[in-house]
Amino acid sequence: DADVTQTPRNRITKTGKRIMLECSQTKGHDRMYWYRQDPGLGLRLIYYSFDVKDINKGEISDGYSVSRQAQAKFSLSLESAIPNQTALYFCATRDRGNTGELFFGEGSRLTVL
Amino acid sequence: QKEVEQNSGPLSVPEGAIASLNCTYSDRVSQSFFWYRQYSGKSPELIMSIYSNGDKEDGRFTAQLNKASQYVSLLIRDSQPSDSATYLCAVNSAGGTSYGKLTFGQGTILTVHP
Numbered sequence: 627d628a629d630v631t632q633t634p635r636n637r638i639t640k641t642g643k644r645i646m647l648e649c650s651q652t653k654g655h656d657r658m659y660w661y662r663q664d665p666g667l668g669l670r671l672i673y674y675s676f677d678v679k680d681i682n683k684g685e686i687s688d689g690y691s692v693s694r695q696a697q698a699k700f701s702l703s704l705e706s707a708i709p710n711q712t713a714l715y716f717c718a719t720r721d722r723g724n725t726g727e728l729f730f731g732e733g734s735r736l737t738v739l
Numbered sequence: 740q741k742e743v744e745q746n747s748g749p750l751s752v753p754e755g756a757i758a759s760l761n762c763t764y765s766d767r768v769s770q771s772f773f774w775y776r777q778y779s780g781k782s783p784e785l786i787m788s789i790y791s792n793g794d795k796e797d798g799r800f801t802a803q804l805n806k807a808s809q810y811v812s813l814l815i816r817d818s819q820p821s822d823s824a825t826y827l828c829a830v831n832s833a834g835g836t837s838y839g840k841l842t843f844g845q846g847t848i849l850t851v852h853p
Contacts, residue, residue: 657839668745668827668845669783676839684840716782720841725771725790728829728841730782 629653632717632731640739645704647734649717657720658700659728660684660692662713669716675700707738742766743830745844754853758815762828762844765809771831772804772811776824777846783827787813818851825849 630651639645649658657676661669661684671684673692681694689711693701704711714735718728746761760774771790775783789795789802789811801814811830815822828844 659841661843666845669829669843671840671842674840682840685842725788725831727773727785727788728775728783730784732782 628732630717630719630729630731632715632734634734635732636735638737638739639707641708643707643738645707645736647702647715647717647736649700649702649731651698651717651719651729653719653721653729654697655719655721655729656697657722658694659718659720660690660700660702661716661718662686662711663716663733664713672702672715704736707736709738712736712738741844742842743828743844745826745828745847747847749848749850751850751852752818754818754820754851756818756851758818758822758849758851760813760815760826760828760847760849762811762813762830763809764811764828764830764842766830766832767806767809769809769830769832772802773829773831773841774800774802774811774813775827775829775843777827778824815849818849820851820853823850 659674660672675681675694691703717731752758774787777783787802789804795802799816803812825846827846832840
């Protein structure tokens, strides 16, 4: 089983619908991150969390919200999806400190029609 | 100015050549630097990390860091077709409200042709 699991892996939805992407991890890491990837733009940070009570906005948080339900779970919500939120979304975890690597989930491909 | 910028691609090199990937960053207090490789349709995976000025070698990969110039690079020697992928530079912010934030560049697509 994967250490970082994202669900769903693929989702097609319509404009205005509420969507939740879920992420769970078994690595025991404190830090969790949500990124989106668009062609030619690399990975852009949406939100990150150091623990259940510490959530921070990234570069592109507008239109998104998150919930850290437990150390192992970090969900990303789109309250009212729009077409330009069509992208590949990655959840990642990291141990404490600034030298550790990110461990990524397999990604969730979201299409908003 | 973007926080992390990579040299524009795509980059194409012949098999056996040296591939050079470059990255600049804007936050002077950044302390940790990473190179990730991403194959098409897959998640990024870490290939190199570097924290102090100079070179760090790991097999065919060498990371170079120059904090004064705010520049980090990755050299791939004896490039192989299996090195064909997107390479992502990532920089960790060290201070203030951005502590622990890991920012990526836009990626450079590398193609190694036989």
